[in-house]
Amino acid sequence: MALNDLTTQGASAQFDLIIEPGRSFRHYWRDLWQCRELFYFLSWRDILVRYKQTAIGVAWGILRPLLTMIVFTVIFGYLAKLPSEGVPYPILVIAAMLPWQFFSSSLTECSNSFITNANMLTKIYFPRLIVPASAVIVNLVDFLISFVILGAFMAWYRFVPGWRVLTLPVFLGMAFLASFGLGLWLATLNVKYRDFRYVVPFIAQFGLYISPVGFSSSVVPGKWRLLYSLNPMVGVIDGFRWAILGGDLQLYWPGFLLSSALTIAIFLLAVRYFRSTERKFADII
Amino acid sequence: MGNPIITVDRLGKKYLLSHQRREPYIALRDVMVEKAKDLGRYFVRPFSNTSSPDRGTALEEFWALRDVSFEVNPGDRVGIIGRNGAGKSTLLKILSRITEPTEGRVRLRGRVASLLEVGTGFHPELTGRENIFLNGAVLGMTKAEIRKKFDEIVDFAEVEKFLDTPVKRYSSGMFVRLAFAVAAHLEPEILVVDEVLAVGDAAFQRKCLGKMEDAASQEGRTVLFVSHNMAAIQTLCRRAIWLDGGTIALNRESAAVIEAYGKDLQRGNGGSCSTTLKGLDGDIDIEGIITKDEKGNSTCVFPYGTSFTVEIRFFARRPIHRPYFWVGIRGQGGNLFAANMLLDGVRPDVIEGKGTIRCAFRKLPLFPNQSYSVVLGGRREDGISLLFKSTEVTHFFVTGSAKDIGLKGELADSLVGDSGPVFVPYAWEFTDGEWITVNSI
Numbered sequence: 107m108a109l110n111d112l113t114t115q116g117a118s119a120q121f122d123l124i125i126e127p128g129r130s131f132r133h134y135w136r137d138l139w140q141c142r143e144l145f146y147f148l149s150w151r152d153i154l155v156r157y158k159q160t161a162i163g164v165a166w167g168i169l170r171p172l173l174t175m176i177v178f179t180v181i182f183g184y185l186a187k188l189p190s191e192g193v194p195y196p197i198l199v200i201a202a203m204l205p206w207q208f209f210s211s212s213l214t215e216c217s218n219s220f221i222t223n224a225n226m227l228t229k230i231y232f233p234r235l236i237v238p239a240s241a242v243i244v245n246l247v248d249f250l251i252s253f254v255i256l257g258a259f260m261a262w263y264r265f266v267p268g269w270r271v272l273t274l275p276v277f278l279g280m281a282f283l284a285s286f287g288l289g290l291w292l293a294t295l296n297v298k299y300r301d302f303r304y305v306v307p308f309i310a311q312f313g314l315y316i317s318p319v320g321f322s323s324s325v326v327p328g329k330w331r332l333l334y335s336l337n338p339m340v341g342v343i344d345g346f347r348w349a350i351l352g353g354d355l356q357l358y359w360p361g362f363l364l365s366s367a368l369t370i371a372i373f374l375l376a377v378r379y380f381r382s383t384e385r386k387f388a389d390i391i
Numbered sequence: 392m393g394n395p396i397i398t399v400d401r402l403g404k405k406y407l408l409s410h411q412r413r414e415p416y417i418a419l420r421d422v423m424v425e426k427a428k429d430l431g432r433y434f435v436r437p438f439s440n441t442s443s444p445d446r447g448t449a450l451e452e453f454w455a456l457r458d459v460s461f462e463v464n465p466g467d468r469v470g471i472i473g474r475n476g477a478g479k480s481t482l483l484k485i486l487s488r489i490t491e492p493t494e495g496r497v498r499l500r501g502r503v504a505s506l507l508e509v510g511t512g513f514h515p516e517l518t519g520r521e522n523i524f525l526n527g528a529v530l531g532m533t534k535a536e537i538r539k540k541f542d543e544i545v546d547f548a549e550v551e552k553f554l555d556t557p558v559k560r561y562s563s564g565m566f567v568r569l570a571f572a573v574a575a576h577l578e579p580e581i582l583v584v585d586e587v588l589a590v591g592d593a594a595f596q597r598k599c600l601g602k603m604e605d606a607a608s609q610e611g612r613t614v615l616f617v618s619h620n621m622a623a624i625q626t627l628c629r630r631a632i633w634l635d636g637g638t639i640a641l642n643r644e645s646a647a648v649i650e651a652y653g654k655d656l657q658r659g660n661g662g663s664c665s666t667t668l669k670g671l672d673g674d675i676d677i678e679g680i681i682t683k684d685e686k687g688n689s690t691c692v693f694p695y696g697t698s699f700t701v702e703i704r705f706f707a708r709r710p711i712h713r714p715y716f717w718v719g720i721r722g723q724g725g726n727l728f729a730a731n732m733l734l735d736g737v738r739p740d741v742i743e744g745k746g747t748i749r750c751a752f753r754k755l756p757l758f759p760n761q762s763y764s765v766v767l768g769g770r771r772e773d774g775i776s777l778l779f780k781s782t783e784v785t786h787f788f789v790t791g792s793a794k795d796i797g798l799k800g801e802l803a804d805s806l807v808g809d810s811g812p813v814f815v816p817y818a819w820e821f822t823d824g825e826w827i828t829v830n831s832i
């Protein structure tokens with residue numbers, strides 16, 4: 107018993123938590139760090155579950171972008187005969203398709219993540235930021251798998267990327283921030299207003315047409331280009347093409363910087379809004 | 392002992408109840424309509440306060456907890472009892488940081504692990520092994536800790552053979568065992584447990600209670616335990632807190648609190664103890680299980696020796712021929728007795744649509760000042776396939792003093808609460824041929 111007393115006392119010396127209304131926990135970010143294993147396990151769960159009981163499993167991660175790419179190549183490349191920046195049209199499309207697919211699936215799953223995990227939110231405490239973050243991570247894995255397609259097409263057309271391909275992680279980071287920021291915002295709104303359930307599929311569908319996925323953004327007239335860059339995915343996709351296609355393709359810097367600034371702003375605002383609502387989640391979900 | 396490990400100071404939690412909407416969340420449409428109304432009001436009466444009276448009619452304040460203060464010392468086991476809606480779960484949710492209080496303050500000097508439900512975070516598609524890791528992480532264990540305890544957990548749950556089977560193929564008994572096993576191997580300083588033992592069979596319940604007792608007595612953990620099962624509270628907890636309408640009615644040693652709670656239930660006519668139960672395949676749902684006294688009044692408090700009727704209100708979507716039902720009574724120490732159609736051979740020919748089945752125990756031979764639960768099970772005509780698994784569906788309390796039932800010993804009143812739960816009339820004879828009957832009810 108004496109020993110037990112010692113251990114409890116020892117523990118109490120280091121642990122002291124006060125719960126009060128309106129008090130956000132001082133150690134939120136430290137808590138988040140301490141929950142990294144939970145984060146890891148939740149992502150691991152979603153990855154495991156994703157293709158369980160499917161016949162072709164991971165191949166779905168390749169098949170979906172592949173089929174869309176073929177359709178886009180036929181429609182925009184062969185029927186509409188849009189310019190291809192001097193690279194094979196399939197590669198032009200796939201370089202945009204991969205980040206777009208990542209963005210749209212992340213956004214969809216991220217924005218529903220609190221609702222689908224509602225049961226956990228009302229039964230267990232943990233920094234809730236983990237839930238949408240792990241939804242994005244799962245799609246990141248899918249994204250990496252789908253890179254196989256890009257590799258295959260490049261080998262087929264004997265297309266060798268230049269040094270710029272090394273900058274790809276920067277643009278991937280942008281895509282991550284964009285989908286996580288917007289997704290987190292929508293997920294938080296979704297907890298309170300279920301209307302956003304219907305908004306998200308609309309954004310995902312609509313976005314495919316207003317982002318330069320099936321065509322190069324150079325077809326957009328110069329005077330509209332800056333306005334066009336208000337869409338955060340324009341910056342990301344242009345960046346991907348710039349890094350992968352190389353050659354004499356130029357990045358439209360004002361547009362890219364605008365896209366990036368907007369993405370970062372959305373992300374910061376989303377985190378702020380999320381943090382202010384997080385404490386009430388269990389009561390309103 | 393030094394400082395209390397939990398200090399709760401004038402804690403309160405307010406909810407806003409809306410009388411129109413059923414969902415807790417708000418549709419954006421409603422907000423816009425509200426705003427539009429406000430705007431309209433502003434044009435009609437520009438100088439009155441716009442966030443005004445008739446909005447208040449839609450929302451009503453409800454204090455789930457109010458002015459609750461108590462302290463718990465390290466190593467204490469404290470039971471929390473009270474009727475449905477008394478604030479027990481709200482209190483646990485605040486202590487486990489799931490929801491935030493509206494007023495007051497809680498100070499925790501130890502890590503809290505809360506078990507408000509078994510199997511939180513379990514995923515049906517994952518195997519037993521995968522779920523152990525996942526659930527462990529959800530409950531706050533590190534990977535290293537889970538690895539260290541893995542074998543112990545599997546042992547406790549008795550699921551070795553099925554470790555690599557997806558849990559969706561588990562029987563519900565196995566599922567609960569596995570889920571509880573993970574939780575039972577947590578090592579926090581404070582363990583908060585809601586009514587999670589109601590699932591699972593009696594033997595496993597005993598095992599779990601034993602595990603929690605060990606956690607407290609040998610490992611020095613603090614346990615906060617909510618249950619409707621007074622027997623379990625009495626076995627596990629030295630002290631109990633009785634919550635009533637969001638405030639503390641009594642906070643003392645558990646026997647005294649349970650007795651007072653029982654008396655109150657009796658006075659207040661017990662309130663409603665009805666519950667529902669879903670059938671396994673959707674053919675039948677139990678819409679209400681109601682316990683009734685001799686006069687047919689719904690109650691969950693019964694004096695010793697009176698008639699006790701369980702009324703099962705069912706809704707059978709399809710005709711079910713010659714089903715078997717089973718109504719068991721469970722108390723301190725496990726199953727006590729049952730009315731079982733598989734044994735007595737009395738069965739309805741067919742049940743269809745809405746209807747009731749009643750089962751009456753004519754003279755309830757149960758000790759006063761203890762609480763008991765009703766277990767309901769059902770099978771199809773073949774006697775094998777389940778309509779629903781046997782589940783603890785409701786609880787009741789037996790009242791009365793020792794003298795009422797013919798126990799005149801000096802210590803009788805203080806002992807009945809701990810005695811074996813079944814009390815059958817009997818007689819003594821001391822070589823003179825004269826039988827002294829105890830209890831003539």
